[in-house]
Amino acid sequence: MAAVGVGRLRRAASALLLQSPRLPARELSAPARLYHKKVVDHYENPRNVGSLDKTSKNVGTGLVGAPACGDVMKLQIQVDDKGKIVDARFKTFGCGSAIASSSLATEWVKGKTVEEALTIKNTDIAKELCLPPVKLHCSMLAEDAIKAALADYKLKQEPKKGEAEKK
């Protein structure tokens, strides 16, 4: 009688185990799997989103990409008199990886000189964010945005030198 009861209990217990889904917990959070948590973090905890005064002579603005391509990045840098980037802001129309790449770019340029900022490579950005191969172009656009902002800043400095020479 007791043996029969134990048998029933064991079957009931194994049936209960059967009912519970055999999925590891991480499997259920599917969206997180597509996006690396570093990429999501740049959206959920945004840093440096915004605009600087583009008419100011200390601000370089880079606008790269095209809406038809689904990727547009605007990156702005503020440079002090010693040639050091003291502030940076970005705005991006693009996928999560594009937003993260441009956000990371603004983080990295801060505190660098204009020359040092030129050395930032898209491969470093991609590595830091663990971008999959299909998203590498986002990091390339971020590098282009940095270079465009630096070029715009340089352009703003030059005419003044030209005017000084003319005089």
Next chain:
Amino acid sequence: MLLRVAWRRAAVALTAAPVSKSGVPIRGLRVRVVDHAVQSSVPSDTAPAPEAESVLRPLYMDVQATTPLDPRVLDAMLPYLVNYYGNPHSRTHAYGWESEAAMEHARQQVASLIGADSREIIFTSGATESNNIAIKELEAAIQPDTSLVSVMTVNNEIGVKQPIAEIGRICSSRKVYFHTDAAQAVGKIPLDVNNLKIDLMSISGHKIYGPKGVGAIYVRRRPRVRVEALQSGGGQERGLRSGTVPTPLVVGLGAACEVAQQEMEYDHERISKLAEQLTQKIMNSLPDVVMNGDPEHHYPGCINLSFAYVEGESLLMALKDVALSSGSACTSASLEPSYVLRAIGTDEDLAHSSIRFGIGRFTTEEEVDYTVEKCIQHVKRLREMSPLWEMVQDGIDLKSIQWTQH
């Protein structure tokens, strides 16, 4: 005595409604999930009780991609998975006979949904296989110009209903075969193959709350439509599709069709109401939102909206609690935006900004409200991060800008 009480308690726990106790995953609610160090799909008595963890599943708003199994369909299938496991082509014993009977009953259920005769239904592995069977031979048929017209009944991306009746009438008068891929339409809008003059139709199981891995092709008998088999073998399914018919799957497909036939009107009305709520709330709360697709000839359960100045994939990432789909390039493996949106003349930047909302039989009003609220919140937030939105607010015409890439 004590053991009997324990047994009764265990039995009650087993038959209790699937709320958090039994650990069956429920959308949107916190559930206790078993996390195994060793992943084994075969249960064993000796496995130690694993640590339970609490996880939230996203809401499901992507019914065009696939649908959950209707519990009534599972009920119909289960006996054929566990007990009545005979091969329906076995002619010599009861296992075969009962399996065959179930297969023929399922065939009749599918036929009844579309106004066809059961002899005109061939079971396949899905709508893709059905499409391939339909167009293979007919492409090579000798005709002056056109031998076959193939049109989707309801588009899976924007939900537009094609004028099937008109196309059927034209094809029939020109003696041209008419095939339609009705995967998104069967069981959702009324379809009668005779009224609509359809010669071939593809049906998909998992789009109508049936199992995955099964579908059917409707092949007209009068006038006879000849198709060539894609796979050869034992000559099953009138020689058009060799291979053992998977009884549990076709029983599921049949049950799904029958349930769809009963619930079609109610589902359509309920889904229309929810769809109206979703679109109205979103379009009243956000400016610059475009609905893609003809609003009149439209299946309500598939809503495709473009949110200008916000890229689709970033919105999907932001709406991480909701399972959605987008027509943007970033979400496709090829990085090309949706061909459907391009074909209807959508501007490329709007094509990158599209999101598809799917409302189905099991979508609740709460889920729609939650999705709408989060969508509005995150579109606003992403627009704050968007250089295009900033430029538009400053009065700049985006079309006048020379972009660096094209």
